Amino acid sequence: MNLLNPDTVDMQTKTAVKSNHEKVWDNCLKIIRDNVTPQNFKTWFEPIKAARLEGNVLTIEVPSQFVYEWLEEHYITLLRKTIKSQLGKDGKLEYSILMDTNTSAGQPISVRIPGKNVNTLKNPPVLAPINLNSTIKNPFIIPGLKKIDIDSQLNANYSFDNFIEGDCNRLARSAGFAVASKPGGTSFNPLLIYGNVGLGKTHLAHAIGVEIKEKFPQQTVLYVPADRFMNQFVEAVKNNSYNDFVHFYQMLDVLILDDVQFFANKERTQDVFFQIFNHLHQNNKQIILTCDKPPVDLAGMEQRLLSRFKWGLSADLTAPEFETRIAILRKKMYMEGIELTNDIVEYIALSITNNIRELEGALISIVAQSSLNKKPITIELTKQMIDKFVKNTVHEISIDYIQKVVCDYFELPLELLKSKTRKREVVQARQLAMFFSKTLTKSSLSHIGLHCGGKDHATVLHACRTVNNLIETDKKFRSYVTDIQKRINIQREA
Ligand code: ADP
Numbered sequence: 001m002n003l004l005n006p007d008t009v010d011m012q013t014k015t016a017v018k019s020n021h022e023k024v025w026d027n028c029l030k031i032i033r034d035n036v037t038p039q040n041f042k043t044w045f046e047p048i049k050a051a052r053l054e055g056n057v058l059t060i061e062v063p064s065q066f067v068y069e070w071l072e073e074h075y076i077t078l079l080r081k082t083i084k085s086q087l088g089k090d091g092k093l094e095y096s097i098l099m100d101t102n103t104s105a106g107q108p109i110s111v112r113i114p115g116k117n118v119n120t121l122k123n124p125p126v127l128a129p130i131n132l133n134s135t136i137k138n139p140f141i142i143p144g145l146k147k148i149d150i151d152s153q154l155n156a157n158y159s160f161d162n163f164i165e166g167d168c169n170r171l172a173r174s175a176g177f178a179v180a181s182k183p184g185g186t187s188f189n190p191l192l193i194y195g196n197v198g199l200g201k202t203h204l205a206h207a208i209g210v211e212i213k214e215k216f217p218q219q220t221v222l223y224v225p226a227d228r229f230m231n232q233f234v235e236a237v238k239n240n241s242y243n244d245f246v247h248f249y250q251m252l253d254v255l256i257l258d259d260v261q262f263f264a265n266k267e268r269t270q271d272v273f274f275q276i277f278n279h280l281h282q283n284n285k286q287i288i289l290t291c292d293k294p295p296v297d298l299a300g301m302e303q304r305l306l307s308r309f310k311w312g313l314s315a316d317l318t319a320p321e322f323e324t325r326i327a328i329l330r331k332k333m334y335m336e337g338i339e340l341t342n343d344i345v346e347y348i349a350l351s352i353t354n355n356i357r358e359l360e361g362a363l364i365s366i367v368a369q370s371s372l373n374k375k376p377i378t379i380e381l382t383k384q385m386i387d388k389f390v391k392n393t394v395h396e397i398s399i400d401y402i403q404k405v406v407c408d409y410f411e412l413p414l415e416l417l418k419s420k421t422r423k424r425e426v427v428q429a430r431q432l433a434m435f436f437s438k439t440l441t442k443s444s445l446s447h448i449g450l451h452c453g454g455k456d457h458a459t460v461l462h463a464c465r466t467v468n469n470l471i472e473t474d475k476k477f478r479s480y481v482t483d484i485q486k487r488i489n490i491q492r493e494a
């Protein structure tokens, strides 16, 4: 008879009231501690609680099905010997598995899994692993496969060298580089890279993997898109090779999981990933995740996973600034052996502002079009192509674009508009650019200020008021505004 609920007993301080099963298990733990590494003891044995002792059968509570299977597979001999030393040669061990299910209160609920006990084997009367005769059924475990043989699935072109640095990616890039220099050894674990489509998440994730393989060839690195992970999992369940699947992933030194938002509302995939995540993290293995939104905005994801995503560092990739877009285009041109004049490169960079994949796509289609039609690449061809290209994609007007139209209209160089000069005509053009940016984009006042010569939000606000006043009072000025508005609209709808 045991009236004590083991969950409410503080094992460290209330030894005096310890019941028999706890004492037996404590003694077992002493033996086990001497026979496994401290890390393994902490991971696998510390979370176990003794549940009860009935006759010579000790029941222990393990945190999950996975821990149970792991113990059975890796520690069965040690457990067998230890139990026998405490309970005699007929001593037996039973497991009670706590399911780590996320209830509304966030508390794990306890479920007894019937039939999962080792003493169901009558002969021999010692503990025996249940899954000893499980066969190798799937590609995850190939006989003789060494960790190092795993194909990392990395794309060597997605290297750090080819990843242009800018304000838009500085934190993510340097965190990625730190991780690559010391996988699993920084506080950036997991490293979560998030940002909109086409901003370089996949590229950066590969770059980290490529760099790790270069610095530490012995490390087992795997890049996997989240949807592929899920399909493998579904297959594994179908083929009865779930354990092989899990073990394969748990064997990695570095796991790069791309587009984790794909797991939203896929509860079983989240469960298995949770197990793998925990195992890797506990063993100081590096996890790199990418996601198309910040963790807080990830709907359909279990809280326990979300909270783990926040353990390390979340770094975002934002839309690249003009200079970075130019640098990316130039890098791409260099790699593809393309030569273009500055005005063409600038035109592309001004037209496509918030998706690097589209930026590169536009460049390639201009080059393709010119070689197909055997026409030289002129600014006219570029404009035609870009207009087509941009029309096919959601076209949101950008501050850069507005500045370009305003500068063209007043025949001012763009640098002047972005400079600190207080010349009257430049100030006016700058104010108009600020005004249109405010009315036509969703940008904040301070963001607009930053892009128009590093001004603060008050300056932008003042500019908007001035323009509004002048529209009311100054006929000539009013015609500027309508002309520019028309130009913006024409080019926008072209
Ligand atoms: P995401 O995964 O965020 O949708 P990708 O990583 O697939 O974006 O990037 C889209 C394209 O843009 C790729 O061809 C990639 O090489 C390129 N790219 C993204 N960021 C950069 C960068 N900073 N420097 C150079 N190329 C980049």
Ligand code: MG
Binding pocket: 201, 202, 203, 258, 259
């Ligand atoms: Mg991607």
